[in-house]
Amino acid sequence: MSDSESGYRPEFVAALQLFARVSEAMHARGFQRPILVGGAAAELWSTGAVNTGDFDICTTRQPELEEEMQRLGFVRPSGAGAMLKGWIHPELRLGFEVVAEVPMDGNVDAAHIRLVRPIGGGGLFRVVSVEDLIADRMGQYASGAAPDRLGQARVLLGLHPDADMAYLERRIREESAGDYGVKDIL
Amino acid sequence: MALKTSSESEPPQAEAVIDMAELGARLSARRAELGCASEMPRNAGNRRTASKRALLAAIEATGAKW
Numbered sequence: 700m701s702d703s704e705s706g707y708r709p710e711f712v713a714a715l716q717l718f719a720r721v722s723e724a725m726h727a728r729g730f731q732r733p734i735l736v737g738g739a740a741a742e743l744w745s746t747g748a749v750n751t752g753d754f755d756i757c758t759t760r761q762p763e764l765e766e767e768m769q770r771l772g773f774v775r776p777s778g779a780g781a782m783l784k785g786w787i788h789p790e791l792r793l794g795f796e797v798v799a800e801v802p803m804d805g806n807v808d809a810a811h812i813r814l815v816r817p818i819g820g821g822g823l824f825r826v827v828s829v830e831d832l833i834a835d836r837m838g839q840y841a842s843g844a845a846p847d848r849l850g851q852a853r854v855l856l857g858l859h860p861d862a863d864m865a866y867l868e869r870r871i872r873e874e875s876a877g878d879y880g881v882k883d884i885l
Numbered sequence: 886m887a888l889k890t891s892s893e894s895e896p897p898q899a900e901a902v903i904d905m906a907e908l909g910a911r912l913s914a915r916r917a918e919l920g921c922a923s924e925m926p927r928n929a930g931n932r933r934t935a936s937k938r939a940l941l942a943a944i945e946a947t948g949a950k951w
Contacts, residue, residue, distance in 0.1 A: 705909030706916070710951065715905065738928060743905070746912045747925025752944045752951035753937065776943035785940035792949035794940045815903045823902060839932070850926040857922060858915050 705818055706746035714754060714793050715743070715817040715824065717771065721795075723822030724767040725760065733758035734812060735826040736802045736835075741851060743815070744829045745858055749851070753785065753794045761797045768795060803838075806873055807831045811866065829859045830867040837884065838874030852884045 705712070715735075722732035735743070737755030758764045765773075765786065773786040773795065785796030801807070811828040827835070836852040839845040856862060868881045916923035933941070944951070 704913075705906050706913035707905070707909050710949075712905075741925065743908075744912075745923075745925045746909055746916065747923075749925050749927050750951065751928075751930075751941060752949050753940050776940075776946070783939035783943065784936045785943070787940070787943050787947065789947055792944060792947040793951075794944045796936065796940055813903055815905055815908075818906045818909070845928075845932055847926050847928060851928075854923055854925045857919055858912055860915075 707742075707818065710752075710791075710793070711739075711742060711750065712818045713791055714739070714752075715815075716819050716821045717788065717791060717793075718754065718756075718795070719815075719817045719820075719822035719824045720771055721764065721767050722824040724770070725758075725764060726822075728763065730760045730763060731758070732823065732825045733760075733764055733797075734802055735824060736798065736832075740826050740832050741836075741855070743826055744832055744855055747854070752792065753796060755798045756795055757799045757802045758797055759800045761800075764797065802827050803831060803835055803874070806870070808866070811863075828863075829855055830862050831870055833862070833867060833884070834870035834874040837871045837879050841875035841878050849884065856881075856884050 718735065726732050734757040735754065736757055738750045739754045741747070742750040756764070768786055772790060773788050776783060776787050785794045787794045807827060811831060812825050813828050814823050815826055816823055833852045833855050836848040836855070840848040840852065864881060871879055871881060
C-alpha cells in the first residue's frame with residue numbers, strides 16, 4: 700500500500716519509520732520504547748495534517764534515547780540557544796523533543812499504550828491511545844486556553860466510533876477536573 | 886512519575902500490534918463517510934513553549950514544508 704493510499708503524508712510516514720528505528724534500538728538495550736504524544740499522535744489517529752514536523756516524545760531514559768537518536772543522524776541545531784531541548788534530523792527535516800518522562804503526568808493506563816508497526820516496517824513504536832489523546836484535548840480545552848482542542852476531540856471521536864467509551868469517560872473526567880465527559884463531544 | 890503498572894521492561898506484547906497501513910485505510914474510509922466533519926482543526930500554536938518555538942524555527946531553517 701502506498702502512502703497516498705493509506706491517507707498519511709509521505710513525510711509523516713518517513714518520520715514514524717525513523718521513530719520506530721529509534722524505538723527498536725531502545726528496546727534492544729532493554730529499555731521501554733518511547734511514547735509518541737501530542738500533535739503527531741493526533742495525526743496518526745486522524746490522518747489529518749495537524750503536525751508541524753515536530754514530534755513530542757515521552758521517555759524515562761532521555762540520555763539513552765538521545766544517544767540512539769544521534770546514531771541515526773539527529774543533531775542539535777547549530778546556534779541553538781539554551782531554550783532548545785529538541786533535536787532535528789537534517790535529512791528528513793523534522794524534529795524530536797522529549798517533553799516528559801511519561802504521558803499526561805502518569806495518568807495513562809499502561810495497558811492503553813498502543814504498539815504500532817509503521818508503513819514500510821522498520822520495527823514498532825508506542826503511542827498514546829486515541830482515548831487518552833481525546834482526553835488530553837479535552838483537558839486543554841477545559842483549561843480555557845485552547846478552544847480549538849474541542850474540535851479536535853470531536854473529529855477524533857468521530858473517526859473512532861469503536862473507542863473504549865468507559866475508559867474515555869473516565870479519562871476525560873480526570874483531565875478536565877470533572878467538568879466534561881463523553882457527552883460533551885458527541 | 887511512573888505510568889500506572891509500568892516497569893522498565895514493557896508488558897508482553899499480548900495486545901495486537903496496530904498496522905499503520907490498515908489504520909490509515911480504515912481512517913480514510915471513515916473520513917469519506919463523515920465528509921467535512923472529519924477535517925481536523927490544526928493547533929492555533931499559542932501554547933507553544935520557548936523550546937518548542939526554537940525547535941520549529943530550526944526545522945523551518947532546514948527548508949522543511951510540513
